[in-house]
Amino acid sequence: MTATLANLDRFNALAADWDDSPLRADIAHGVATAIAAQIPLRADMRALEYGCGTGLVSVLLAGRLGHIVAADVAPAMLGVLERKRRAAGLDQIETRRLDLTCEPLPAERFDLIFTSMTLHHIDDVTQMLGLFRDLLQPGGWVALADLDREDGSFHGPDVPGIMHQGFDRAKLVATLTGLDLQAVTATTAYTVEKCDPAGTPRRYPIFLITARRNPRDGG
Ligand SMILES: C[S@@+](CC[C@H](N)C(=O)[O-])C[C@H]1O[C@@H](n2cnc3c(N)ncnc32)[C@H](O)[C@@H]1O
Numbered sequence: 001m002t003a004t005l006a007n008l009d010r011f012n013a014l015a016a017d018w019d020d021s022p023l024r025a026d027i028a029h030g031v032a033t034a035i036a037a038q039i040p041l042r043a044d045m046r047a048l049e050y051g052c053g054t055g056l057v058s059v060l061l062a063g064r065l066g067h068i069v070a071a072d073v074a075p076a077m078l079g080v081l082e083r084k085r086r087a088a089g090l091d092q093i094e095t096r097r098l099d100l101t102c103e104p105l106p107a108e109r110f111d112l113i114f115t116s117m118t119l120h121h122i123d124d125v126t127q128m129l130g131l132f133r134d135l136l137q138p139g140g141w142v143a144l145a146d147l148d149r150e151d152g153s154f155h156g157p158d159v160p161g162i163m164h165q166g167f168d169r170a171k172l173v174a175t176l177t178g179l180d181l182q183a184v185t186a187t188t189a190y191t192v193e194k195c196d197p198a199g200t201p202r203r204y205p206i207f208l209i210t211a212r213r214n215p216r217d218g219g
Pocket of ligand 1: 008024054056057077117118
């Protein structure tokens with residue numbers, strides 16, 4: 001089974017109960033707070049959240065941005081977000097099914113692209129970051145949140161669709177710099193404290209890495 005199909009099945013099945021987890025809400029709050037601290041958000045910004053799930057981060061940032069395309073491969077996750085969006089009158093969020101690993105780039109360009117806990121499901125992260133760069137307006141920002149490198153105990157052995165056991169921050173920073181992105185920063189957005197599958201208490205930091213496309217880059 002491909003990574004995309006594994007993720008599609010798993011996240012469609014998890015969607016209805018996704019928002020019941022206080023841990024997921026805490027991670028989203030940490031990531032949204034870190035994004036707002038690192039990037040000068042504006043009410044005229046057009047943003048893309050890639051791998052939005054049920055939109056936990058997008059909903060938190062919606063009041064500070066002009067428009068968010070909230071994109072995900074799993075229709076059931078998008079369905080949960082669509083219901084929340086309508087109930088809360090969040091007209092600035094637009095849900096969209098999208099898989100950039102195998103579909104053409106959307107025609108529009110964005111002032112901000114953010115992604116939280118999704119990159120570890122993407123096989124070729126360097127390619128994905130290149131697509132993010134291409135989707136940015138000159139001067140646009142990218143914000144990446146995911147696990148620091150870990151030993152696989154965060155998800156445990158039986159979870160399908162995990163392509164990376166976290167990431168080395170320095171390598172991701174080097175990849176972004178190699179893509180000609182600027183002003184790269186790396187901070188800790190949140191630290192998950194939970195027991196590993198053996199029952200041992202563990203700490204799993206989640207980074208936020210931000211970078212900016214050169215404002216003089218013609219696209
Ligand atoms: C761990 S969840 C995180 C969801 C959300 N960002 C959050 O923090 O609650 C990962 C999300 O990435 C989505 N995903 C996995 N592979 C994807 C792909 N190739 N393209 C788009 N979304 C993908 C999954 O459907 C899932 O909603």
